[in-house]
Amino acid sequence: MNYQLNQIPFRTQKPRQSGLTMVMDKGLSLREAEDFLEVAGAYTDIIKLGWATSYVTPNLREKLNIYRNAGIPVYFGGTLFEAFLVRGQFDDYRRVLDDYGMEYAEISDGSIDIDHAVKCEYISKLSRQVTVISEVGSKDAQKIFAPYKWINLMRAEIEAGSWKVIAEAREGGNAGIYRDSGEVREGLIDEILTQIPQERIIWEAPQKAQQVWFISLAGTNVNLGNIAPSEVISLETIRLGLRGDTFSLFLDK
Template sequence: MNFTINDLPDRTVKPREKGYTMVMDKGLSLRGVEDLIETAGHNTDIVKLGWATSYVSPNLDAKLKLYKDAGIPVYFGGTMFEAFIVRGQFEDYRRLLDKYQLQHAEISDGSITIPHEVKCEYIHKLKEQVTVISEVGSKDVQKIFAPYKWIQLMKAELEAGSWKVIAEARESGNVGIYRDSGEVRQGLVDEILTQIPEEKIIWEAPQKPQQVWFIKLIGANVNLGNIAPADMIPLETIRLGLRSDTFDHFLNDQV
């Protein structure tokens, strides 16, 4: 930090298990990646190349090298996995991970239907190759799971070998753990946290009110995902109680 302010929340440091921030790269240019690394690389724990943007993005090798040289892991979005699976190309997908020397992979079923036991088999197989992050929840706003189902799915995927589970929200933040208005489904989150350790969940929270809500609920070191590159520095100020949204929340904890 540039100077000292007393009694701020303690933030974990990289590499960390809690307070994890996943950035959504939806097609950044090489200069954009350099800007992200310069301004917020120290707060960026991992980068997701959103859905299947890696298929159409130019200079993919150069982009991956920039992230690698900065010590920031990268993975392809879960929709890329699903695009291979629905076409019967699982082994091709595995070779793709090796080709680009990726250390993480996301397994999801937000756009296609995969029997859950089959999804868990994919997790079990891929965990021998990479660190698996699996996503729970559908991108279809009409598919609403009961809290017990979310818990059941998350538990099974963690037991199958997922390092962390992502609570689905899309890049827009209006499905899954949110209503179509973007409001958090509070009862669902509360129920999930009775059974799943908070450090095992990455909550997709692309909107500032969502970030604020989770930080107030869980604390400065909640795991958050689908964060836009331009929101990384603002998010850190929210985590530290240095923005009006959480200023009193953390101040009251300290004084």
């Protein structure tokens, strides 16, 4: 840190299991990726190349190298898994992961309907090849699950081999764990946290108000995802109680 401030809350260190910041890269140039790492690399635990952007970005191998050289794991968004699966190309997907030297992969069912036992088989199968992150929740704002359903899904996916489960929010933060308005479904989160260990969940929280909400509920070292590269510094100050929104949260009374 650039100077000494007292009463800064404890922050876990990389590589960490809780307090993760997962960043979404929607198509940065190589130089932009370098700039992002210069500023926020120290606060970024894992990077997702959003949905299937990896199909069309021209700088894929070079960018993967930039992130790997910085020691930050990187993976393709779950929509890419779904795109291969729905086309009957799951084996091609595995080969693509190998070809690009991927060590992590996301399995989701946000855009397709898939029997949950089958999803768990894919998690199990893929977790013998890479570290699997799986996503629970639909991108469809109309599909609302009851809390016990969320809990059962998360538990089954962890048992099947997921390293972490991600609670879906869409990039705009208006589905899954959020209401249409972008507000958090508070009762849902509370209930999930009574049953699933917090360090196994990454909450998608693309908007500042959502980040503040989760940090207020679950503390500095909550796992948060879908953070924009330009917002990682802001998030780190929110975690440390150094932005207005959480300013008094960690101070001695």
